[in-house]
Amino acid sequence: MTKTEERADYLPGGMIIHQRPDVFTYSMDAVLLAMFADAARAESVIDLCAGTGAIPLLLASKTQAAIRAVELQPKLCRLMERSISTNGLQEQIRVEERDLLTLNPAVDGPVDLVTCNPPYFAAPKMRQPLEEAGAKQIARHEVACSLQEVTAKAAALVRPKGKAAFVHRPERMAELFAAMQQVNLEPKRVQLIHPKPGRDANILLVEAVKDGAPGMKVEHPWTVYQENGEYEPAFYKYVLKGEGLHA
Known part of the structure; x- marks a missing residue:
């Protein structure tokens, strides 16, 4: 199989x-x-920032809610649509090929939950035109939207006391919290993911409540791998085997 060929992979839980x-x-x-x-x-x-739709597909195992997957890139939208069709989720998940910055809260909101796996890295100082950026660059760098823009849009779309959940890099934790609180998203739950015992965390999970009261719970961290390179048994069962979808 070449890099340009489409492939079908399995998500935790079997989708x-x-x-x-x-x-x-x-x-x-x-x-x-x-x-x-x-x-x-x-x-x-x-x-x-739905990408190929992993988050909407997995959320469909946890909830009967109507899910809208917003993605800017046409190629990713086509892949996502095929995944939704393959799993028979056309009635629950709708793909919207659009710039998230064009979402209008008066029309597109309010919703109970916003999720987002945004680009992690700041755009290069010499930002190239969006049409010249590659798919992976758009997904990984803040070429199409900044951290502040995506948190502001999440806040605008979610209802009062609704939730917004993000995954990001720990080194940008302070920046993410500041961006959230600037738009009345109060961080309420935080979890850090460590690649191995004794290693610094490399993944940050944050859930905020719109107009929520101060007070944050830092949940027990996950460790992905044992020192021997095998998965931690608890992580393997909960995440990779999909038990967390039904917790």
Whole structure:
């Protein structure tokens, strides 16, 4: 199989996701966010920066809520649509091929839950035109939207006391918290993911409540691998085997 060929992979829990290595493939970060996000009582969900749809697909295992998957890139939208069709979720998940900055809260909100796996890295100082950026660059760097813009849009879309859940890098934790609080998203739950025992965390999960009161719970961290390179048994069962989808 070449990098330009589409492939069908399995998500935790058994759903099929269509991907292309040369365009974009989902990462563990998306799986962790889907497990972390509290969708139990949600009736409406928007996933921003949806990529190939890993988060919407996994959330569909946790909730009966209507899910809208917003993604800017046409190639990713086509892959996502095929995954939704393959899994028979056309009635629950709707793909919206659009710039998230064009979402209008008066029309597109309010919703109970917003999830987002945004670009992690700041745009280069010499920012190139969006049409010249590659698919992976748009997904990984703040070429199409900044951290401040995506948190502001999440806040605008979610209802009062609704929730917004993000996955990001720990080194940008302070920046993410500041951006959230500037738009009345109060961080309420935080979880850190460590690659191995004794290693610094490399993944940050945050859930905020719109207009929430101060007070944050730091949940027990996950460790992904044992020192011998094998998965930690608890992490393997909860995340990779999909038990967290039904917790």
